[in-house]
Amino acid sequence: MKKLLAFVLLITIVFTGCTKDKNTNNKNEERLLVYVSFYPMYFLAEEIGGDFVETKTVVPFGVDSHDYEPSMDQLRELTNAQVFIYNGANFESWVEKLINSVIEEDKTINASKYCELIEEDGVVDPHLWLDPENMIKVAEVIKDKLIELDGKNRVNYEENYESLKKRLMDLDNKYFEELKDKKNDSIIVSHRAFGYMANRYGFKQIPVAGISPDQEPSPRTIANIIDLISEKNYNYIFLETLASPKTVEVIAEETNLEILVLNPIENLTEEEIESGEDYITIMEKNLENLKKALVK
Numbered sequence: 001m002k003k004l005l006a007f008v009l010l011i012t013i014v015f016t017g018c019t020k021d022k023n024t025n026n027k028n029e030e031r032l033l034v035y036v037s038f039y040p041m042y043f044l045a046e047e048i049g050g051d052f053v054e055t056k057t058v059v060p061f062g063v064d065s066h067d068y069e070p071s072m073d074q075l076r077e078l079t080n081a082q083v084f085i086y087n088g089a090n091f092e093s094w095v096e097k098l099i100n101s102v103i104e105e106d107k108t109i110n111a112s113k114y115c116e117l118i119e120e121d122g123v124v125d126p127h128l129w130l131d132p133e134n135m136i137k138v139a140e141v142i143k144d145k146l147i148e149l150d151g152k153n154r155v156n157y158e159e160n161y162e163s164l165k166k167r168l169m170d171l172d173n174k175y176f177e178e179l180k181d182k183k184n185d186s187i188i189v190s191h192r193a194f195g196y197m198a199n200r201y202g203f204k205q206i207p208v209a210g211i212s213p214d215q216e217p218s219p220r221t222i223a224n225i226i227d228l229i230s231e232k233n234y235n236y237i238f239l240e241t242l243a244s245p246k247t248v249e250v251i252a253e254e255t256n257l258e259i260l261v262l263n264p265i266e267n268l269t270e271e272e273i274e275s276g277e278d279y280i281t282i283m284e285k286n287l288e289n290l291k292k293a294l295v296k
């Protein structure tokens, strides 16, 4: 009896194993396998690729992208990618060693190569995706790459790109329109992520933490920010969803500021993805909160 059970179990494993393999193979034959480093690139690849690509992200949903280190298995999987899209500008510290060892450079798209980068205190700011115009530039490069790899679906990629471009342009116009009557010129943010957004729409960010959220501020920086808050008429301080420095809450309490969310879209949570949130919907929510701090 025991033997029979073991046999049945073995057959089941082999059988389900086979079906699974078959499905994956079919999928791979029909769909391009696109790897991205993190969410904003995932959004672009999914929107343009639609049903014709399978998009996988190295940084899992819900995880802070700044200090993520991929596993060996993930790196091995990357060798199967037909294209790998990443942000660049030192956002993914692990990327450099992959290129030309795990994946050839001509199979990669480095988004930062197509955008005008901001530098502050000699450090390049990697948060280029928070300017919708940059997203359009990168989207075009992705569209061209997908067409190069899969010309038979050219029309689909072009249509998807055009409708994405329109959504991004509408978002950009909405930001300009709704922030044009600003009464304040700066906001206090959790980490220095909003330089591109601030540049485009004409305000300044006062960051509590540095380029990465884990660069906690010195007591001096905290004291300076608290001074600044008491001199100027700030009512709000911005917190982020995935990795906010504890200091933000301390400053908020100390200065009686109301906390609002400004999401740097470095990743989305599983729940956000499931409930249909994406780059655009989160940027719209960001705009609502920015208006509270800058316009009202």
Ligand SMILES: [Zn+2]
Residues within 6 Å of the ligand: 066, 127, 191, 192, 193, 211, 212, 213, 264, 266
């Ligand atoms: Zn950041």
